[in-house]
Amino acid sequence: MPQYPPIADHGMIGDLQTVALVASDGAVDWFCAPRFDSPSIFAALLDQERGGSFRIAADAPDVRVTQLYLPDTAVLVTRFLTAAGVGEVVDLMPLDSPETATDRHRMFRVMRVVRGSMSFTVDCSPRFDYGRATHTLKMAETGDSAVFTGPGVDLHLQSSAPLWTDNGTDVQGAVTLRAGETAAIVLTTCANDAEPPEPLTRAAAETAWASTVDFWHRWLRTSRYRGRWRQTVNRSAITLKLLTYAPTGAPVAAATAGLPEQIGGERNWDYRYTWIRDASLSLGALIDLGFTDEANAFRRWLGERLAAGATGSGRPLQIMYRVDGDPKLGEEVLDHLEGYRKSFPVRIGNGAADQLQLDIYGEAAFALTHSGGIAESGGFEGWQAIARVLDWLADNWDQPDEGIWETRGGRKNFTYSRLMSWVAFARGIRLAREYARPADLERWTATRDAIFLQVMERGWSEKHRAFVQHYDSDVLDSSLLLMPTVGFVAPKDPRWLATLDAMDRELVSDSLVYRYDPSASPDGLRGSEGTFTLCTFHYVQALARADRVGEARYAFEKMLTYANHVGLFAEEIGPTGEQLGNFPQAFTHLSLITAAMALDDALDKAEAREP
Missing domain, CATH: 2.70.98.50 (putative glycoside hydrolase family protein from bacillus halodurans)
Structure with missing residues (x-):
């Protein structure tokens, strides 16, 4: 065998x-x-x-x-x-x-x-x-x-x-x-x-070595991070850079295709594409570290996608593209391959590309507006791109979609999708006012407020005392760990603290966090999965912002023990601590960076309060 x-x-x-x-x-x-x-x-x-x-x-x-x-x-x-x-x-x-x-x-x-x-x-x-x-x-x-x-x-x-x-x-x-x-x-x-290539010589090998080392040392000197986990953050930054296609500035979600979320299971996807969500959030981490060239390159790529529109759907964006912007990602099964440890089917392409995921417009707005973004440096055309997205979203936000986890069990009114739609309007309104840009502020403001009230009324379960995955359910979802990060609720809001406690009980196992419970919320796929490493780092952020700093640091340090021998993370952690899913995953490493920075900030504040 x-x-x-x-x-x-x-x-x-x-x-x-x-x-x-x-x-x-x-x-x-x-x-x-x-x-x-x-x-x-x-x-x-x-x-x-x-x-x-x-x-x-x-x-x-x-x-x-x-x-x-x-x-x-x-x-x-x-x-x-x-x-x-x-x-x-x-x-x-x-x-x-x-x-x-x-x-x-x-x-x-x-x-x-x-x-x-x-x-x-x-x-x-x-x-x-x-x-x-x-x-x-x-x-x-x-x-x-x-x-x-x-x-x-x-x-x-x-x-x-x-x-x-x-x-x-x-x-x-x-x-x-x-x-x-x-x-x-x-x-x-x-x-x-x-x-044919030039002949191999000792000088050629030495030059390749020296130039490669020099490139990475020069690039990393741009980083502004000086916190407690410098080597760990540096490795994650290098990993994000390695997973970015330099000719266009588009990062891929992971290096591989077909690696399983459960050994022997069917959750085996192709992650070698650029997700609007993952890439947009990666941009924020890179800007915070000081890598503005990479951020601006992705903004240009994203602006080109907005100008092109999503193929045949009438939407401003598709949820993912190839690195050159090609929207065609037809999914097929490689029947002749047995799959990693017989985890079949092996898929290439990605059939989720044409799903409706409304949250991507909030992440796109975040990318285009973070630290000024297109609103300041993209000129009139840049602002028009943002305005078109928000005008479309004002007509389309209030409908079921497939959600952040790309479930194949039918569309639902996902709370996270509403949350990020709110982010899109909150960002757009703030920038329109700050930079005096033309906008339908009355309509945008009314939409923003309607989303907020709907989430508070329908996304909140009084019975469960928590924000839930989708309306009319009691299922928890760790994507909502971003609620205080994006400013939808305060980190110590009573509703948020109750939600965090509920997640502690139902989604957290020894500081590791599950996305949701598939048995309670069927997602159209057989089998189960491991804990989601991205969500664990988001959990660290949420704990730190809630002033549970000791717990946050312990959870973060434990999470680092699951890194592989050279500091890389896959998508998930299995029951025995093995890494599962596509590898290495960019989303995981960006969340490690943001968790480290949030934890540094919380620890600095806690130490400043000590006598």
Whole structure:
């Protein structure tokens, strides 16, 4: 039976157009090119036999393996420790011109020995188009390079270690090194019949290393964060940056597709797209950290989506897009892949793209107006984009929708959707007044107030003494943890404190937070799921704002223990502490950043009050 590594047993490298996941055994078992959402070249995470992988590992018994990032970079080091020696594989993807979209991407894998001696083995077994396409292999007579040709993509493998093929499809290699010696392999993807890459030299590998380290160090110096969890926040910021498609400024929700929310279950989605919600909230975290270039790039992308409108729906926005703004995300099942640990079906594309989720207009307004935004720097056209959204929302806010969690159990009057519609009007009204912009303020104000009163009357359960998931229900929903963050209620409002207590009882388990109870609120899918890491960090924020600072800090510190060995988080945490769902998830890392900043602020205030 195939042995799958834990989802969390990976580091991530990337060049701001695509990423690769490297397991701690030295295997690249997820890589798509030329973009995040392109068909896979290595996808052993979804099928160990058919998916394809690229492994470099120590050839020795009783190997102990560790993995770490070079501090404050996306350079990943996998260390192999044996009695005979200590060796490393250093993985990186150079960032040559990340803002220019290209089919050409390079992955450097450098083997080196720091003590004693070590033999490394190489196995490069690509499987193009999610393992659906065949390829040809051409080996150089010199044994130092090979070219795999798949549909639309050539894969050039160059090596300073000897290479060969046993089957005419895959490439193997081996090298023995002593302390101080190195060998390098570079994998280059490009379009069919494109110019071949320059020859691999020691100087080229050293330049790739130096330029990549320098890029990340220079970028991270922009951060304004000086709080208590600096290294943790830095790693989350780098992760958000790695998951952003630099040519357009659009961040993807996660690096992967098809990884399960429940082992063996059907909740296996494709997250390699840009959600308006996730990206908009990420923008706020990046601005608060000082990364304004990234924020402004996303605002431009979002403005272009508003100008285009949602395909065929008459709405201002679709809930998600491809990184280049393409709204077509047709969902299909890859029947030939068994799925991670037989978690089937494996889906690519996302059928939720055409759902009605009214909350996205509140998050979009947040993105466009945060710290001035389009209202100040986007000129007249920028303000018109905001005004059009609010005018449309004034006509459409009061209807059932699919909600933030993209349930497939039918539309409902979700409280969170109303909450974020309120945010859209509250933000728009404030900015229209602050910057003296033309607006139908009378109508916007009346709509804002109507939403507020409706949530207070219909979103509140007197029986349950809590705000609830949707009207006419008693189901709790942790998306509402954002109610005090967005200013809808005060952090110590009696209704909010009662809601927080109810969530403590029903949704919180050892500080970990569930989204909602699927058995109480059927979502159209079989099975269950783990606790939702995003919601746990939102819970930390809510505790901190409610002056439950000790609880907040303890919950935050416990949550950090669930990070993987290099500080990355997937979407969920399972019953035994394993990470579940697509990995790493941007939404999780943005909520970690905002939780850290909120907790720092609360702790500073608490310490200032101490005698």
